[in-house]
Amino acid sequence: MKKEEIELLLLKVVVNEEEALYMKIYRDGTLIRHGVGGLPQLGISAMSVFERSPCFETLLARIPDQLLEEPLHYTEETPNGALEYLLACYGVSANGETGEQAAWTRSTGIRFLLDAKTSFSHPVLGFLDHFVMDAAEISNEWYFDVMVHARYGALSSALPAQTMIAQPQTEEEVHTHFEHYINQMLQSARRWDMNAFAAGKTYSAGEETYTGVIQQDVQSFRIDFLPGPKAAGTQPPTEVPPKKKGWKFW
Template identity: 50%
Template sequence: MTKQEVELILIKVSSGGQDALYMKIYKNGTTCRYGVGGLPQIRTSGMSFFNDPRFFDPLLAMIPDQVLEAPVMYEEATPNGDLEYVIAFYGVSRNGETGEGADWAKSTGLRLKVDRQTKFSDPVLPLIDTLTTAAIELTNEWYFDIMINAGYKMLSSTMPKETIVSHPRTQTEINQDFQHYIDQMKSGSKNWKMADFDKGKVYERDGRTFKGVVRETDESFAIHFYPNKMETEGNINEVPAEEKPWWKVW
């Protein structure tokens, strides 16, 4: 398989039957994701249609040609619990579709299933980590807005209109899911930062627009939503008492 033939990159990290991360990034711009890379599994997922390869192109550029030419499959006994990593590539549509409805004629990729205390050592491991980290970083701000939309019905101005958000049924479960998301973003080995995810956008709810302002330290995270008129009426840190931020997250 060649880079020119690749239309879809799928990334999955799982352990003990739970998905820590699941992503599908299409050349046509369709992007799907749930999870941050940690457990418990985050059940809020998003699918957006960007109509451009903003995530696909930089990720594909990082993939060595050898990975597409020769698949790698490795599995070992997992008495201490399993970790599974999958990076798969699909292309050459049989039915003319290049999105979720495609029937792919070609596929290849990397799949490792190892013990949590594995002694397996191979250059493919850092490659998988590099590609997975890059995919997360490329889509982190978009997935942040997916989580905000699921929990607080706030629609980001940078999110495509063609977006589907799926989340747990009850508000209690949604709040718990959001808490897991924040915990994993802040406590994971990559130490993801969310401080700039509020820049250059507004949020809409019930016909009103709001400015989302993230407050983040090493120990805490909060997002406040201010009526958008405050942007032009003064410093958002000096809000009149009757217009205190009306929503706060953890």
């Protein structure tokens, strides 16, 4: 399969049927994701449509042509629990669609299904591990805005107009998943820094506009919403009012 034929990159890291990371990255600018790469699985996911994909071309360029021409599928017995890595590439639509409704006629990819205590080693496995984390890193700032909107009801000025978020029905569940998200970001082996994620943005809730100020160190995270011009003279909230639960279009 040739790179110019590829329209979709599908990435998954699954641990004992829990999706630590799930991403669909389309050439047309559609981006879908849930998870950071850790456990437990996060129950907040989103789909945004960008005018230009923030990561498709960057990631596609990192895939060696040989891996596209020679798919690799390795499976072993998993008596101690399963760990799955997947990179799947799709293209050449039979129905003319190149998004979620596409009927792909060509595909290739890499899949490893490993025992949790495996001693298996392979250069392609190392590549794939780095590749999926690169994809997460490139889209981290967008996913941060998704999580902030789910948790606080604060809409980032950087989120595309065509964005859809799915989240648990109860506020308590949302809070729990947000805490898991923050913990996984803080504990990531890549030492992800969220301090700059709110830079150059505003966050809105109802009629009010806020600036997000983040404080993070190796053990803690805090975001405060300071009032912007429309909210001058009001008390800056630490948390803005929560939004409605479920799917959200704007």
